[in-house]
Amino acid sequence: MQKKRLAPPLRFLMAARQRELGRLEALTDLSRLVDLISQLVHGLQKERGLSNALLCDVGDTMLAEVAAQARDSAAIEAEVRAAWDCLIEPSGPAEHASVRLLSAVAHALQQLEQLETLREQVRRRAIAAEAATSRYTGLLGALLAIVFELADTAVDADVTRALVALLNFIQGKELCGQERACGVIGFLNGYFTDERKAQMQALAQAQERCFDAFLAHGGPRDADAQAWRSVGELTETLARLRTIAARTDAGQQVDRQLSAAWFAAATARIDAMHHVERKLIDELARLCQARITSMREELADHRVLLDQLSSADPRDGAGRVFNVQARPLNALPDDPLGAGLQASVLDMLARQTARLADSEHQLAQARKALEERKYVERAKWVLVAALGVTEKDAHDQLQKTAMNTGQPLQAVAREVIDKLGGKRVDGRKR
Amino acid sequence: MQKKRLAPPLRFLMAARQRELGRLEALTDLSRLVDLISQLVHGLQKERGLSNALLCDVGDTMLAEVAAQARDSAAIEAEVRAAWDCLIEPSGPAEHASVRLLSAVAHALQQLEQLETLREQVRRRAIAAEAATSRYTGLLGALLAIVFELADTAVDADVTRALVALLNFIQGKELCGQERACGVIGFLNGYFTDERKAQMQALAQAQERCFDAFLAHGGPRDADAQAWRSVGELTETLARLRTIAARTDAGQQVDRQLSAAWFAAATARIDAMHHVERKLIDELARLCQARITSMREELADHRVLLDQLSSADPRDGAGRVFNVQARPLNALPDDPLGAGLQASVLDMLARQTARLADSEHQLAQARKALEERKYVERAKWVLVAALGVTEKDAHDQLQKTAMNTGQPLQAVAREVIDKLGGKRVDGRKR
Known part of the structure; x- marks a missing residue:
């Protein structure tokens, strides 16, 4: 590249x-x-x-x-x-x-x-x-x-x-x-x-x-x-x-x-x-x-910066971040943390991590509705594994319990998982 | 294969x-x-x-x-x-x-x-x-x-x-x-x-x-x-x-x-x-x-079954699951859902899904401790993004708030995420 x-x-x-x-x-x-x-x-x-x-x-x-x-x-x-x-x-x-x-x-x-x-x-x-x-x-x-x-x-x-x-x-x-x-x-x-x-x-x-x-x-x-x-x-x-x-x-x-x-x-x-x-x-x-498209543009933006950074003259102080190990050791810069482009790199790293944390947070919010469904799905298979019933029977049992107890399906599912989820399936037996 | x-x-x-x-x-x-x-x-x-x-x-x-x-x-x-x-x-x-x-x-x-x-x-x-x-x-x-x-x-x-x-x-x-x-x-x-x-x-x-x-x-x-x-x-x-x-x-x-x-x-x-x-x-x-090793063995077990299944004679009723579309349509089996090996396949599917649900549950339990750390990490970067402070300052701020309020670090982190997490970072600006 x-x-x-x-x-x-x-x-x-x-x-x-x-x-x-x-x-x-x-x-x-x-x-x-x-x-x-x-x-x-x-x-x-x-x-x-x-x-x-x-x-x-x-x-x-x-x-x-x-x-x-x-x-x-x-x-x-x-x-x-x-x-x-x-x-x-x-x-x-x-x-x-x-x-x-x-x-x-x-x-x-x-x-x-x-x-x-x-x-x-x-x-x-x-x-x-x-x-x-x-x-x-x-x-x-x-x-x-x-x-x-x-x-x-x-x-x-x-x-x-x-x-x-x-x-x-x-x-x-x-x-x-x-x-x-x-x-x-x-x-x-x-x-x-x-x-x-x-x-x-x-x-x-x-x-x-x-x-x-x-x-x-x-x-x-x-x-x-x-x-x-x-x-x-x-x-x-x-x-x-x-x-x-x-x-x-x-x-x-x-x-x-x-x-x-x-x-x-x-x-x-x-x-x-x-x-x-x-x-x-x-x-x-x-x-x-x-x-x-927006991610591609962002990546292209980064490439522009990277090209600037990597085309900087290694003997130029601004390029020092790339040459720390190659630099004559008796010619230390005044500011050991580096300036200019060094700060750009740190800035890019911080932005990247902040953006990741932010998008993970947004994703976690958006997925809440899916998570609820996952509980029901997981509880169904916990029942299949623990009781040896069919998938349909497990599903019916969850719905019946929810109707009989007046609880939301998700609450019933969580209960099933908490009670029976710890019982591990021996997947190797047929 | x-x-x-x-x-x-x-x-x-x-x-x-x-x-x-x-x-x-x-x-x-x-x-x-x-x-x-x-x-x-x-x-x-x-x-x-x-x-x-x-x-x-x-x-x-x-x-x-x-x-x-x-x-x-x-x-x-x-x-x-x-x-x-x-x-x-x-x-x-x-x-x-x-x-x-x-x-x-x-x-x-x-x-x-x-x-x-x-x-x-x-x-x-x-x-x-x-x-x-x-x-x-x-x-x-x-x-x-x-x-x-x-x-x-x-x-x-x-x-x-x-x-x-x-x-x-x-x-x-x-x-x-x-x-x-x-x-x-x-x-x-x-x-x-x-x-x-x-x-x-x-x-x-x-x-x-x-x-x-x-x-x-x-x-x-x-x-x-x-x-x-x-x-x-x-x-x-x-x-x-x-x-x-x-x-x-x-x-x-x-x-x-x-x-x-x-x-x-x-x-x-x-x-x-x-x-x-x-x-x-x-x-x-x-x-x-x-x-x-145990997963490899399990996979090998499946291969043995698959070999049995796929070597079954297509004209043999037991092999019908693999030949539904090729079978003469006027020769429908008595049991349309199939028997024998058909049941084996359904069994394998059910086991696979039950095992997945079980291992996801186990993994979710084991990861709780990591999740807590994730909150702190995420809150730190939310602060970086929202306030433009450095990573170290963000970390110090979280710890200080926890000490001053006597709350666990994780609770402080959750609060920060809830309050500031919604503010999206414009990752494209440098």
């Missing part, structure tokens, strides 16, 4: 900046992955909704639609897989992929491998609507888990904040998809059982919480306010159908044609959300690029 | 394990660096003590000893520099070096560049004993900061615990070195001023705290108990001289020859500590190696 050999402190200062830049540059891969995964999620949500309608409907009118959507999903799946492959290629951004991220990808791939089988079962109507929905939902959960792990690797506070808002939005949208599926089954049956009513209500409330969190962590930009408002308007349409659903029972059945109306209304709303989501992701990509 | 192409979930599962192993393997470099730096620290502590005696003494008897020790320090310094260079070599363990670690190395190098000048000033008696001591102490502080950053990059709970114990020990030993220097000046003057008495007392108390923390975080192994006991015995000798020092004043002077006795007693104790330190470092290296 420099023609002259840099003084050792500056070489390490530059190496530190380069490392920082390298980590920031990984944000480009991150925003690209989030983009692709969110597209796959959207495609699979649609596929889940259509499959559900197909499995509940008597006719075969949906077959072509389901097949077309499956083809769309498969196309984006191929892109997602290629992007994941880059994570473990020797020349790829492997350095930045965390162990947890790679494990999350393995989980999702494990479910994706089953997808073609599921599609065939749907096509042959060889699976119940609920079972198919739950399989799609499991896969979507695994994909969202990857987005959470990606957010965990973001090294920039602003990007992390944007990701937390986006994550809450994506999760809210997924809950809307689940509500759509649940509603289709109910309306096609002509009425909602008590259990299904409770499920519909829980899904609507959980959506609210997600979108509240989305707004609390930044919400849409001013430019996207219109897109977000149209989601609100479409929610009103859906709310009328929700009310109708809540009033049904075995003795008070409604026209099964309402199922199509419900599906259309829920889909219009989810599509509007997808529009907002696209804007959030564009904004995320822009933000990542802006952070990288 | 495998001749047959692995199924995607397993490729990522293996990649995650490899990444984990790679991070653990960095522990070897870590323990080697800690070893080398602690040797340099010991050499420079000795050099500080001898230089101090030379600068206070009237004769030139110490000149040869100081020169010999400086040569020893320089030899180990060359080794340390070579090891640091590996951190930023393209083929080196760069991946694992944090931005903060590289910055800390830059700080230390910046001070090392001044060392030859300082030595020449000592040789020519062109610097006061206090000034020389403080320059050596600054350099030693920068070296210890690197060890703290190294501890911060350790990804294993047991290793982190061992490092926290070692760090407290090294810090305690450094305070003993500072006490030795302070005592030499006092005894050579014939008496201790009130200020110097207070300094001696503060240094002795701070040592106690460090060694208490060392014991609380594990202390010496049973095999090293004898070495640790001999430190205790040598402390008793020193305590008698401490008492004498505390009783002196301008009117109650003591024989200046006591300075040599003090130096000898303090040095014997520090050398005994060095002995304990060597054993702790050997133990650290052993521990790192053990963790790497």
